Structures are given as structure tokens and as C-alpha cells.
Amino acid sequence: MEFGLPDDNNNISLKKFESMLKTNNVLFFDSNEFENIIHHYLEIGKIVLAKKAIKLGLDQHPSSTNLKLFQTEIFVLENRFDEANKILETIHSLEPDNEEIYIQKANVLSKQDQHEKAVHTLLIALDLSSNDDGIGDLYALIGMEYLFLDQFENAKTYFKKCLDIDIEDYSALYNIVYCYDFLGENEEAITFLNKYLDKNPYCEVAWHQLGRQYVTVNEQDKALAAFEFAIISDDSFVGAYLEKGKVLEKKKLYHEAIENYKITLALEEPTSFALLRIGHCYDKLEKYDLAVQYYYKTVHEDPLLDKGWIAITKFYNRQKNYQKALNYINKAINIDSENVVYWKLYAQINLRLNFLEEAERGFKKTLDLGNYELQTWLSRADVLITLGEYEASILNLIQASEFYPDTAEIEFRLAGLNFTLHEHNKGHYHLKNGMLLNQEFNYIIEELFPNVMQKPSVKQIFLGAKK
Known part of the structure; x- marks a missing residue:
């Protein structure tokens, strides 16, 4: 279904339709007027008004295929797939060569995560299509289905076909680069973008994407040149200034980076990213x-x-x-x-x-939120020791040992804590473990538990380790 931008006639139809909704009078519209009205409401996201237009349209033009296709579109949006399929089967029996039927069927399949079947259905639509613009749209839909399937090579193939039809199809260009990125094919992406720029040398989008690829492969000077060409192609391209600023920062050219970030503040509403940089x-x-x-x-x-x-x-x-x-x-x-x-x-x-x-509360909350770094466990344990909360510190360290078994820093702390609580057998056990794992951490006993260091049995273990 092809629709142009609303012209004066379409605006008149819209006003007439919206005026009608405010009264009890039902006015007549031809099917094309209904199609344009519905398309307008779908474009701006006014689904309720689109549904009203479809209902009135089908009341006045019950045999209109396009209005029925709009009805299936609404059903798909509402996940009413069985109802959508019933309408599509009815239309298909009357118009088996209508490509739009297959496009909507593919839409239903895609929404149900049946992407392989969606591709097969879109390929049938492609065979039926004779319109170049329509073929480009179909290539894009097939490419998207392959993206859903993580078949990036196939997706690339179809998005490249989109560019063959329309070299300024930037959506397809972005998707091709996305495929290269996902596959880690940055050098291949650079080759592709350079070839594309040979055909379309003033494409700021391609220069911008090329710059990003050069950043990925750590070719900072080439990245800078690409971003500069993007700016030459469009001196209001905020993304190019931001990326150029980031590269200049990496090169420690901070004055120049600031200059580029400030240009973005002048071009559009200030962004928190630019202000932060x-x-x-x-x-x-x-x-x-x-x-x-x-x-x-x-x-x-x-x-x-x-x-x-x-x-x-x-x-x-x-x-x-x-x-x-x-x-x-x-x-x-x-x-x-x-x-x-x-x-x-x-x-x-x-x-x-x-x-x-407050510090202990912070470390506990950090752990509760899933930050299980060893230092977080140890810091909390040390704070609890300083607070005299020895049993809480032991419990904390036992939990830590589940994530970091056989860790000397944990064992020496457990040794000191158990000696402090007169649990000598446990203290000896953890101290010997700590010494076996890494003697270099024995300073933990001296720093955190100076009284424990005075115990003859502890001194004996330390002296034995030095021999």
C-alpha cells in the first residue's frame, strides 16, 4: 500500500472525518480517502482513531482489500493473530497474487517469532512484486527477519540490495554496519564503507560510521579524518563532533576536544554527555x-x-x-x-x-545489590572488626569464601577473628590455611589483630613458616 504525504485534499478529508466524529452524522468517503485517513492515524500513533476509520471504512466499502489489510495490521498490533490470519486467508482466496497479503502474513509470523517462515513468505511477496520501491521495502523486511535469526551474512546481503536500489537508504546502511560490528568484521566494514563513499562521497552518515570503525581498530588519525569529512559533508552533524571530541580526548588534545563538544551545545539542546566530557x-x-x-x-x-x-x-x-x-x-x-x-x-x-x-551499611548494600568483588567483602569485614562486631565479620567472610574459596586474605582474617573469640582450634585451622595459600598476607594478623600476634602458638606457626 503506497501513501504520499497528506496534500490539501487529504487534509480536507481528515477535517471532515474528525468533524463527523463529533456529531451523529455519518458522511460518505471513498475508499482511498479512508486509506489515507487510516494511514495518517497509524503514522502518528493514534490507534483508536485508526480503528474507528477502519470500521467506518469497511461499513461503507466492505469489499475493499486495502481496508481489510489495515484491519489485519491492527489485529497484529493487538496480538490477535488468529483473527488476522482469517482475514488474510479470505483475501488470499480472492487475490492470490496480492503481495501485500504475503507481507502481512509475514508480519503475523514475525510477531509470533516464526522468523524462518516469515522469510519464506516475504520471498513469495518478492517474486510477486514489480515495483522498485516495493522491492526495496521487501529487501529491508527480509534483512530484518535475518537479523532476528542472527543470520548476519544473509541480513547483510539483503540490506546491500536495499542500497543498490536507493544509495541513500541510511537505515540499510546502519544495519549493514551493525552486522559487520556483530561479526567483529571491522576491517571488512572499513572496506565496504570506503567503496560506498566512492559512490556517495558526501554522505555524512557513511563518514561517521567509517570513523567509528577506525576507532574500533585503533586508527585514531584516520578516525579523526573521517569525522572531519562527516562535518564537511554536514557541518550541523552533532554525532560527528561528539565522536571527534572523543578521539581528541584519547589523543590528550583536551582543548580541541572541548571545542568540538561546545559546538554540539550550540547546535542543539545541551546533552549531558557533552557536558560531562x-x-x-x-x-x-x-x-x-x-x-x-x-x-x-x-x-x-x-x-x-x-x-x-x-x-x-x-x-x-x-x-x-x-x-x-x-x-x-x-x-x-x-x-x-x-x-x-x-x-x-x-x-x-x-x-x-x-x-x-555508615560505611558498613554502604558495603552491605553494595553486596546486597550484587557487587561481589573480593575487596567489598574484605572492606566490610574490616569495618565490622573495627566496630567490634566479630561474629558478623566472620559470617561475612564465610559468605565471601563461597565466592572466593582458598583465598589467603579471607583465611588470615578468619584466623584472627576466631582467636579473638577464643575459638583456638578454628583459629589454628584458618591460620595454617592462610600460610599454605600465601604467607605474604600474614601482615593481616599483625595489623588487624595485634593481640593475637602475642599468642605463643601463633608465633610458633609464623616462625615455623620462616624456617
């Missing part, structure tokens, strides 16, 4: 007042962007302004209390401030 660049240049200014702008622009809160917290952390760092990480946690990085920073900052109960 500018902040990082100023940070690297040790222009701390400007850095923190842009970090502030980042969290103001997008309070949900965790990288912004993390950047501003780490900034104050590095400045040893722990109170301000704590203030900002608390604000971040108030916005998203399930972010594990926030809690990890919260714990570390509270530890530096010697707020031990």
Missing part, C-alpha cells in the same frame, strides 16, 4: 573550577545520569573534600537507591570520614 577535559587540564562547573551542569541537565553524579563525587574525592563528596553521593542515592556504584562510593567516602556504621 567537557568537565572531564577541564579536569585533565587541571582547570578545576571549570571542571566542577560542567559536572554541575551535567547533573542538572540529566539527574538520572549516574556518570554525572559519579564524576562530581569522584572529583571532590580527589580534592579530599570528603564532606562535599558525601553530600553529592547522598543526592545521587536519593534519586536512585538501587545503583551499586553509588553505594560503593558512599561506603568508601564514609570510611575516609571514619563514619564506620
Whole structure:
């Protein structure tokens, strides 16, 4: 079904239709008018109005194939696949060579995850099609079905056919590059894009994609050149400026990177990404007042962007302004209390401030949220030891040992804790384990449990290990 942009006649039809809906009068529209009205509502996502138009259309033109096809489209959107198939079978018996029937059948199959059958059905539609534009659309649909099947070589083949029909089909171009990326064929992608640019040398999209491929293979200078050509092709292409800025950052050309990021702020609404990158660049240049200014702008622009809160917290952390760092990480946690990085920073900052109960809470929350790094377990254990919560520390370390069995750092801590609680047999057991695993960590006993070091049996084990 082909539809153009709404012209004056279509606008008149729409106004007439919407006016009719406000009254009890039923006006007559020819089937083409209904098709354009329905298409318009589907395009802008007004499904309820599209359904009303389909119902009225079929009341006035019950034999219209195109209106019935619209009806199947609605049924597919509502996952009413059996009803869609019934209509399609009815139309097929009357018009067996109508390619649109096969396209809708394929749509039904695709929605039911029957992608192999969808491809087969679309290939039948392709055999029936005689319209170049329609063939291009079919190639794109087949390509998408192959993507669903993870058959990237086949998908590439059909998206390339789209470009053969329309060299400026950028959706197909993006999908081809996506296939190369997924297959890890970056060099092949570079070759393809260079050949494409020989035919379409002022395509900013292709230059941009080529630059990204060069970044992947660590050809930074070639990437820069590609992004510059993208900008020459379209000097308002924000994506090219952003990518160019990222490469300049990698090359430690921070002033030039800032310049490119700032261009994006002038071209469109400020993005939190650009603001954050500018902040990082100023940070690297040790222009701390400007850095923190842009970090502030980042969290103001997008309070949900965790990288912004993390950047501003780490900034104050590095400045040893722990109170301000704590203030900002608390604000971040108030916005998203399930972010594990926030809690990890919260714990570390509270530890530096010697707020031990809060630090322990932070490490526990970090673990509860699934961050099972060894250092997190150990840090929590050490805080609990300092707080005198020895049994809680043992329980924490036993849980840690499930993830990190035969770990000397855990064994020495368990040894010290058990000796402290006068569980001497357990203490000896864990101490010997620790010595067998890695004697270099025996300083843990001396640092965390100085009283344990005075025990003759412990000294004897240490002396025995030195012989």
C-alpha cells in the first residue's frame, strides 16, 4: 500500500472525518480517502482513531482489500493473530497474487517469532512484486527477519540490495554496519564503507560510521579524518563532533576536544554527555573550577545520569573534600537507591570520614545489590572488626569464601577473628590455611589483630613458616 504525504485534499478529508466524529452524522468517503485517513492515524500513533476509520471504512466499502489489510495490521498490533490470519486467508482466496497479503502474513509470523517462515513468505511477496520501491521495502523486511535469526551474512546481503536500489537508504546502511560490528568484521566494514563513499562521497552518515570503525581498530588519525569529512559533508552533524571530541580526548588534545563538544551545545539542546566530557577535559587540564562547573551542569541537565553524579563525587574525592563528596553521593542515592556504584562510593567516602556504621551499611548494600568483588567483602569485614562486631565479620567472610574459596586474605582474617573469640582450634585451622595459600598476607594478623600476634602458638606457626 503506497501513501504520499497528506496534500490539501487529504487534509480536507481528515477535517471532515474528525468533524463527523463529533456529531451523529455519518458522511460518505471513498475508499482511498479512508486509506489515507487510516494511514495518517497509524503514522502518528493514534490507534483508536485508526480503528474507528477502519470500521467506518469497511461499513461503507466492505469489499475493499486495502481496508481489510489495515484491519489485519491492527489485529497484529493487538496480538490477535488468529483473527488476522482469517482475514488474510479470505483475501488470499480472492487475490492470490496480492503481495501485500504475503507481507502481512509475514508480519503475523514475525510477531509470533516464526522468523524462518516469515522469510519464506516475504520471498513469495518478492517474486510477486514489480515495483522498485516495493522491492526495496521487501529487501529491508527480509534483512530484518535475518537479523532476528542472527543470520548476519544473509541480513547483510539483503540490506546491500536495499542500497543498490536507493544509495541513500541510511537505515540499510546502519544495519549493514551493525552486522559487520556483530561479526567483529571491522576491517571488512572499513572496506565496504570506503567503496560506498566512492559512490556517495558526501554522505555524512557513511563518514561517521567509517570513523567509528577506525576507532574500533585503533586508527585514531584516520578516525579523526573521517569525522572531519562527516562535518564537511554536514557541518550541523552533532554525532560527528561528539565522536571527534572523543578521539581528541584519547589523543590528550583536551582543548580541541572541548571545542568540538561546545559546538554540539550550540547546535542543539545541551546533552549531558557533552557536558560531562567537557568537565572531564577541564579536569585533565587541571582547570578545576571549570571542571566542577560542567559536572554541575551535567547533573542538572540529566539527574538520572549516574556518570554525572559519579564524576562530581569522584572529583571532590580527589580534592579530599570528603564532606562535599558525601553530600553529592547522598543526592545521587536519593534519586536512585538501587545503583551499586553509588553505594560503593558512599561506603568508601564514609570510611575516609571514619563514619564506620555508615560505611558498613554502604558495603552491605553494595553486596546486597550484587557487587561481589573480593575487596567489598574484605572492606566490610574490616569495618565490622573495627566496630567490634566479630561474629558478623566472620559470617561475612564465610559468605565471601563461597565466592572466593582458598583465598589467603579471607583465611588470615578468619584466623584472627576466631582467636579473638577464643575459638583456638578454628583459629589454628584458618591460620595454617592462610600460610599454605600465601604467607605474604600474614601482615593481616599483625595489623588487624595485634593481640593475637602475642599468642605463643601463633608465633610458633609464623616462625615455623620462616624456617
